[in-house]
Amino acid sequence: VSDPRLEQLLDIEAIKQVKYRYIRCLDCKEWEEMADCFTEDAVSAYDSGAHAAKGRDTILGFLEDALGRTDIVSLHQVHNPEIELTSSTTAKGRWYLEDTVINPGEAAAALRAHTLLQGAAFYEDEYVKVDGQWKICHTGYQRTWEMQEPLSDDPERHLRSRWHP
Amino acid sequence: VSDPRLEQLLDIEAIKQVKYRYIRCLDCKEWEEMADCFTEDAVSAYDSGAHAAKGRDTILGFLEDALGRTDIVSLHQVHNPEIELTSSTTAKGRWYLEDTVINPGEAAAALRAHTLLQGAAFYEDEYVKVDGQWKICHTGYQRTWEMQEPLSDDPERHLRSRWHP
Amino acid sequence: VSDPRLEQLLDIEAIKQVKYRYIRCLDCKEWEEMADCFTEDAVSAYDSGAHAAKGRDTILGFLEDALGRTDIVSLHQVHNPEIELTSSTTAKGRWYLEDTVINPGEAAAALRAHTLLQGAAFYEDEYVKVDGQWKICHTGYQRTWEMQEPLSDDPERHLRSRWHP
Numbered sequence: 114v115s116d117p118r119l120e121q122l123l124d125i126e127a128i129k130q131v132k133y134r135y136i137r138c139l140d141c142k143e144w145e146e147m148a149d150c151f152t153e154d155a156v157s158a159y160d161s162g163a164h165a166a167k168g169r170d171t172i173l174g175f176l177e178d179a180l181g182r183t184d185i186v187s188l189h190q191v192h193n194p195e196i197e198l199t200s201s202t203t204a205k206g207r208w209y210l211e212d213t214v215i216n217p218g219e220a221a222a223a224l225r226a227h228t229l230l231q232g233a234a235f236y237e238d239e240y241v242k243v244d245g246q247w248k249i250c251h252t253g254y255q256r257t258w259e260m261q262e263p264l265s266d267d268p269e270r271h272l273r274s275r276w277h278p
Numbered sequence: 279v280s281d282p283r284l285e286q287l288l289d290i291e292a293i294k295q296v297k298y299r300y301i302r303c304l305d306c307k308e309w310e311e312m313a314d315c316f317t318e319d320a321v322s323a324y325d326s327g328a329h330a331a332k333g334r335d336t337i338l339g340f341l342e343d344a345l346g347r348t349d350i351v352s353l354h355q356v357h358n359p360e361i362e363l364t365s366s367t368t369a370k371g372r373w374y375l376e377d378t379v380i381n382p383g384e385a386a387a388a389l390r391a392h393t394l395l396q397g398a399a400f401y402e403d404e405y406v407k408v409d410g411q412w413k414i415c416h417t418g419y420q421r422t423w424e425m426q427e428p429l430s431d432d433p434e435r436h437l438r439s440r441w442h443p
Numbered sequence: 444v445s446d447p448r449l450e451q452l453l454d455i456e457a458i459k460q461v462k463y464r465y466i467r468c469l470d471c472k473e474w475e476e477m478a479d480c481f482t483e484d485a486v487s488a489y490d491s492g493a494h495a496a497k498g499r500d501t502i503l504g505f506l507e508d509a510l511g512r513t514d515i516v517s518l519h520q521v522h523n524p525e526i527e528l529t530s531s532t533t534a535k536g537r538w539y540l541e542d543t544v545i546n547p548g549e550a551a552a553a554l555r556a557h558t559l560l561q562g563a564a565f566y567e568d569e570y571v572k573v574d575g576q577w578k579i580c581h582t583g584y585q586r587t588w589e590m591q592e593p594l595s596d597d598p599e600r601h602l603r604s605r606w607h608p
């Protein structure tokens with residue numbers, strides 16, 4: 114018989130993987146693959162609920178509205194996982210987010226035009242195991258801080274991306 | 279009988295959690311909760327010993343002097359844990375720190391006035407297990423680099439935080 | 444008999460350690476210690492193959508050309524490890540890179556002169572276990588984005604480093 118704590122370590126690792134996949138899909142703008150990270154009835158409360166959404170499709174729609182434009186580039190990295198298994202199929206997780214978003218164009222969602230955004234936040238997530246696969250059923254974060262400032266107009270500022278090499 | 283290597287993985291995970299808690303308390307300015315992360319006789323040697331302190335209360339006092347003001351916001355994120363168990367109740371740990379501090383006001387401790395600080399460092403910590411709980415008994419870091427530069431005066435620079443929404 | 448999944452967790456942890464060591468050697472400019480992270484026939488394809496090299500010595504030469512100057516400072520941090528063991532001695536790994544490079548001097552390799560570089564990328568690595576030690580045999584990354592902009596000329600910009608305190 115396997116040690117139950119090994120099962121717990123494996124569950125925690127599987128939960129990390131779904132969060133990493135979500136993040137990768139977000140910054141790579143891979144919206145279809147991202148859908149698989151959420152339950153159909155998932156709920157989001159980004160930025161202390163300022164950007165709240167009910168249902169996977171609504172969450173995905175919000176994210177694609179905010180970051181779907183290919184001139185906008187983003188970095189979301191999550192650290193310091195504090196994952197707590199609350200039953201064999203449910204878990205809570207806290208993560209420390211660092212984000213950078215560069216918007217060289219017009220305003221989009223909460224992003225000002227021609228702006229560099231940098232910030233930090235703590236995520237509070239809930240996860241559920243469905244048919245052996247962990248998914249996000251609740252996600253949200255509370256910012257510690259966020260700074261938006263105008264992008265430099267210096268002609269020697271050079272931005273390239275996967276979408277605009 | 280449990281595999282001793284599983285015990286080691288669990289100890290390493292518990293050590294990570296105390297470091298994550300310390301970091302969260304630091305950037306959330308939760309000084310009371312932070313106290314629980316240290317032994318009473320803990321020693322710090324931040325920035326190659328430039329900010330050295332003996333005793334938990336002295337360490338906490340230094341950190342609160344440096345970052346306690348609510349107009350100052352910070353991000354400290356630690357990565358690449360190289361944790362080594364040196365006995366069943368002692369351990370060493372190396373971490374790679376990234377930090378950002380925004381000080382829109384007057385100078386404070388090692389922070390210039392009206393400044394954005396960005397930097398990186400390698401932490402060298404020591405931990406001890408007391409009554410089943412891992413705590414930090416020695417912490418310090420050596421910078422690879424640090425840059426401080428004036429914050430933009432652009433009226434379109436917008437900073438908001440948990441303390442000043 | 445030990446649970447094979449515990450062996451897998453230990454192998455994954457050992458693979459993380461070689462990546463962390465590589466990163467630490469890169470930002471600390473410790474080229475000799477870095478050699479031990481690679482197999483002799485390792486292949487690199489940094490930046491979608493724009494900086495490709497065959498053989499450990501060629502890879503190390505490229506990195507030292509790019510970042511060896513002590514006035515250049517760098518931060519490379521890798522996150523979100525998705526490590527997959529493909530046999531008892533081979534593995535694949537994906538990592539999410541954040542990098543910052545500050546070059547206050549003349550141009551070097553892909554770095555413009557007097558420049559701050561910030562970027563993000565996804566690494567795709569391959570690892571092999573040789574005499575009980577995991578090593579990198581293939582490494583490369585594809586950028587999501589990279590921004591280079593002129594360093595501030597403000598006399599109040601202060602940069603210090605391990606090499607130029």
